[in-house]
Amino acid sequence: MTIRVVLVDDQAMVRTGLRMVLAAEGDIEVVGEAADGAAGVRVVTELRPDVVLLDVRMPGTDGLEAARQILAAELPTRAIVLTTFDEDEYVAAALRAGVSGFLLKVAPPEDLVGAVRTVAAGQGLLDPAVTLRVIERYAAAPAADPARAAALAGLTERETDVLSLVAAGHSNAEIAARLYLGEATVKTHVSRILLKLGLRDRVQAVAFAYESGLVTPGGR
Known part of the structure; x- marks a missing residue:
């Protein structure tokens, strides 16, 4: 099966780079793009891809809010947050929004491809660079729910x-x-x-x- 992907990032060069990496794989197809979160929600709602890659910081509707809206719509789409920022609060917000993966943009291309395949297969992941530190901090609440x-x-x-x-x-x-x-x-x-x-x-x-x-x- 071909994994259908939508890219959402406000930088055209970043989207081009992501597209080139993913298009080189025979089992992955980039079916749509958007330059901001609001447009990303519309594109994902229309195309219903398997995976959406979302930048965190974008003008207007950011990637985290877009992820919340996409996942709340109960589409057959799983979300991966891509960011240059590895601060705990971004990971916390992303995972609480219901995303299936968090990957730093500095990760090598093979990690990006692996992330798409992993999430499309119904699994979740955190970038190895932040996993151990974040696991101990991102979801820790003042008191148990x-x-x-x-x-x-x-x-x-x-x-x-x-x-x-x-x-x-x-x-x-x-x-x-x-x-x-x-x-x-x-x-x-x-x-x-x-x-x-x-x-x-x-x-x-x-x-x-x-x-x-x-x-x-x-x-x-």
Whole structure:
């Protein structure tokens, strides 16, 4: 299947560069572009791509607000935020908006391609340059969300352990090694966790773990 992508960035040269990188891949097609968030929402609503790449800072409607509107419309589109800014507040806002990925523009082309494929496949990602630092800060609230904390009761003890390790940034293989489980078993646990908690992907699972109080900055 071809992954259909829309680019939203106020800099034409950036869009051209992104298009060139993605167009070189046989399984990815850039089907539309927009120079600001409002236009991006219109283009995505019309074309319904698999993935939209959104810059954070744009005149008028920025990328975060555009992401909120796109995701609220329940389109079959997953969002990746692209930015030159790695401050925690941008990552926090992007993930709380419901995006599936956060990638710095300085990332190498192969990371961009990999991000598009990963998100199109229904998974989530954070740029490796910010993952560990942000995981401990972006979703940490002054107090746990009572509704989210209560939802944890629906998980088994093993599922709770797996969610804690997902929130710590571990891959399925690493979780399998830590819990002495098969990797396929861990994958099944992750799928059940997402289903029970009504989450879309691992990125949302990280947010949930912190906002529910299951995991706290600096420890479990």
